[in-house]
Amino acid sequence: MLGRLNHVALAVPDLAAASERYRTMLGATVSAPSALPEHGVTVAFVDLGNTKIELLEPLGDNSPIAAFLAKSPKGGMHHVCYEVSDIRAARDQILAAGGRVLGDGEPRIGAHGRPVLFVHPGDVFGTLTELEQA
C-alpha cells in the first residue's frame, strides 16, 4: 500500500529566512513561496531529486501548523507524506487494522490538488502521517 515518500514537511516560523538559509548554508534548490490560504500555509519546496521537503509557514488565523509552532517556536519536523494508489482503500485498511484517521474519515483535497488524509499520530508512534493519492 505505501508508495513513494511524497514529501517531508518542516514547519518554520519565517519562510523567507528559512528558504534563504537552505539556499546559502545547505546549497539547496528552493522554490519561490506559494501562498495556500485554503490550507492555512505558505509553502516553499526544497527539491532533492528523489523527493522534496516542504517548508511551511503559517498563513491566516486558523493555520493547521500554528499550534505546532506555538509549542516549538524555532520550527521542526511536522509530518511525512506517503503516496498511495487508492486513498479510500488505504483508509479502509488502516481502519481495519484498528488505526484512526483524522477528521470525518473522508479524504480531502490536499495542497497538491489530490485526495489526502492523515493517520492519527498516536497510531503511528508519534509521527503525523499523511497519505496522498498519487
Added chain:
Amino acid sequence: MLGRLNHVALAVPDLAAASERYRTMLGATVSAPSALPEHGVTVAFVDLGNTKIELLEPLGDNSPIAAFLAKSPKGGMHHVCYEVSDIRAARDQILAAGGRVLGDGEPRIGAHGRPVLFVHPGDVFGTLTELEQA
C-alpha cells in the same frame, strides 16, 4: 550541495511493534531489525522506492535517541538525512555561512558505513539534519 534525501529517521519505543504496525496497517515493506551497538540503536528500514524510513529503537545505555524518547515517549520524527558528494566541503560551506555542526566538526562513520555529520538543529529551524557522503 544538497543531494537526495537518504532517509527520514523516526524514533520508536518498540521496534518490533512499530515494524508490525507499518506492515499491517500501512502495507509497508519493512526489513528485519539490525542492531548497531556502536551507534546505540536498533534499526529497521521501511522501503519506499525513492527513499527510506529508518525506524530507530534505543540500544544500550548511551543511545543517542534516549533523550528524545524520554521527552516523546510515543516516538516521533527524529532527523532527516541528505546526501552530499563531499562531506568536508559541505561542512566548510555550513561553517562559512555561520552554521554549526555537532561534535568536533570532523565527520564520523555513520550507520551506513559512510562519513556523516549533523548540523545543529538550531541553525536549520529546529530540524536535526544529518549529511551523509554518498
